[in-house]
Amino acid sequence: MSLRSIALALVTGSVLALTACGGGDTAAESPTCPDGKIRFGVEPFEDPARLTPAAQKLGDALSQKLQCPVEVQVTQEYSAEVLAMQNGKLDIAIFGPLGYVFASQRADAEAVASFANADRNLSTYTAGIWVPKDSDITSVQQLRGRSLALGSVGSTSGDALPRKALADTGIPEKDVKIDYAGGHPEALLALTNGQVEAAEINSQQLASATAGGTFDPSRFRQIWSSAPIPNDPITVRGDMDPAFKQAVKDALLNLDPATVGEIGALLDVSPPGPLVPVDRGTYQPLFDLAASLKLTEGDV
Known part of the structure; x- marks a missing residue:
């Protein structure tokens, strides 16, 4: 869509x-x-x-x-x-x-x-794409054919910047299984629950979820980060x-x-x-x- x-x-x-x-x-x-x-x-x-x-x-x-x-x-x-x-x-x-x-x-x-x-x-904050620690995905280029949870349509770090990262590597969006999860917390949960192979997690959600005990960064790995965003x-x-x-x-x-x-x-x-x-x-x-x-x- x-x-x-x-x-x-x-x-x-x-x-x-x-x-x-x-x-x-x-x-x-x-x-x-x-x-x-x-x-x-x-x-x-x-x-x-x-x-x-x-x-x-x-x-x-x-x-x-x-x-x-x-x-x-x-x-x-x-x-x-x-x-x-x-x-x-x-x-x-x-x-x-x-x-x-x-x-x-x-x-x-x-x-x-x-x-x-x-x-x-x-x-400032940053957009990011994360995968499980044992994933064979190590770069944005390897998201071709994989599932990627994004937050919400119109979100800076949960939509536009990850899509820009795909475009910058020459990967057409149609070649990635993009799933709009409904928000930053939902995208994070899609990853931790094993529903997708990668997900956007911005630095704000990372800090909030880590402090709240709903995300353990040691079990996952960041493969991409954006430049700082005001x-x-x-x-x-x-x-x-x-x-x-x-x-x-x-x-x-x-x-x-x-x-x-x-x-x-x-x-x-x-x-x-x-x-x-x-x-x-x-x-x-x-x-x-x-x-x-x-x-x-x-x-x-």
């Missing part, structure tokens, strides 16, 4: 919505509180049982800063989050780097902040009031590191620092990646 077909099939996915309490009776009158609440989307990069409370903590803190209730929505698919912002159903959102590319194109999403370490340096941007929808966009940016950049540390830990940011400013230029390599794979707005 084509990337476009899969993405279109997924956009009907629902979201898990939680409302962060904050603001007051006058919140709806504030220019920083459109329609009496702020709708905050989060991409599904981690098990919802872990991601939802971490995202909720960030939403609660933002609610207090802006004196406006923040509704946190963890989407079921990457494509659903992009379309939600395009359709005006999200005011701000955390996107994967590639998701931001499409959100920029489709909803004029503006990157304003991302996760940093304690030295205030923007954090961590996920927090974005504001482009058609929001300029005063609102500035208020959101100021609030995010002045949050206590402890507030963002829980969700930052799921992005392998340790020790956590404050959020730091980013912009479109920060993610130019991802725009270039989309161009090299000939991905367009219609692919998500």
